Amino acid sequence: MNLRRLKYFVKIVDIGSLTQAAEVLHIAQPALSQQVATLESELSQQLLIRTKRGVTPTEAGKILYAHAHIILRQCEQAQLAVINAGHALTGQVSIGLAPGTAASSLIMPFLQMVREQLPEVQVYLHEKNCSSLNDKVIHGALDMAVLYERSPTAGLTSTLLLKEELYLIGAGEGPGRNVDLAEVARMNLFLPLDYSAVRKRVNEAFSLRRLSARIIGEIESIQTLSAAVASGMGVTVLPESASRAMVSSGNVWMSRITSPMLNLPLSLNVSSRLPLSPSAQAVKNILLSLLSKPVIEDCELMLVG
Incomplete structure (x- = not known):
């Protein structure tokens, strides 16, 4: 397997169509199909099911998709770490946020602190339900998520906030x-x-x-x-x-x-398998400093006062 084929495969699964994926990747569809065929040959497994409505991953394809996300994310983090060695932290940090949590009221102060302390780091906020956020963190689509969590989830490390x-x-x-x-x-x-x-x-x-x-x-x-x-x-x-x-x-x-x-319980979840990039760790530290109970209580008093 090589990284390019893994990138192609992930993009095909994300889009659900070989034709549309070929357009996005700027590659001819026959050539993209050949890349998938090569990947299937290397693994001795069928990875995609082709239908008139598009493509869906087989069980083997779902397993590869999950691992490919992690592999590609680790490669990206390694590249950024080398590029940023000795320089200011840069890159994008993605955070999932369950709507209606105590963290919602602290978004503006949080963004302001990131802007002041990490001016070269971009923050991407994704608001969605809890189960969807956990899946994205596990698969590397999000760096971390703040959500209500009542029981441990495999593949995640949770920090209880309050x-x-x-x-x-x-x-x-x-x-x-x-x-x-x-x-x-x-x-x-x-x-x-x-x-x-x-x-x-x-x-x-x-x-x-x-x-x-x-x-x-x-x-x-x-x-x-x-x-x-x-x-x-x-x-x-x-x-x-x-x-x-x-x-x-x-x-x-x-x-x-x-x-x-x-x-x-409100928790901050990160992947137990994927290490955070230096930028993501710095953003996490800022988030934890804001999500202390006294600060949240003060913020709530401001909301009602």
Whole structure:
């Protein structure tokens, strides 16, 4: 195997089409097909399934795709490390961020600190659900991710940042400072989708109390969720930082859920197999310095004040 064939293979899988990949790579399609055939011959495995709608990787192809991402990323980091030896840190650092986390309110201070301390480093922020972010970190598409993580994930190293309590948010007349989970069960609920950490924690709490949630809608977007709650059609459950941000931007209330009290751990995840580049490590250090609990609490107070 050589790096060029691996790059071609990754691009084909990413695009899902030999024809379109050939256009992006500026190579004739027959020549690209030959490169794939050579790779398959070297590995004695079929790597792609060709259909009228494009191409998809076989099981062997999926395994190679995951390893190819790591190999290409390591080569890129090695090249950058050699080029940057003795010079200011440069390059792009990619960070995944689950919407509605405590880190969301610190993005502007974070970007400002990176700009001041690492002026030659570009930061790429990717906001998506937790499971998608973890996959991208494992496969090397992202350097790190900040998200709510309830259990260890293979292929990742997690740093616990803090634990956030979950709150009930609604419009109109609220239940007061605290609300029992049994009372929440009698309300119309808008919740994130099943794969989200918040939804899993809520489902678990209802199950342990032998309660049934009255879910009237599943909404992934924080903006849409905020609008649905503000309409008065239903309530939702979110971590404290997201709840405070929602309260500060609209005429809604928040109540701490008790009996039982619910919380979620916020973690910074990196690949356990791929070492961070010097630039990514420097950015990680800045992120960790901002994501200390006292700083987050101060930021939340600013949001509501």
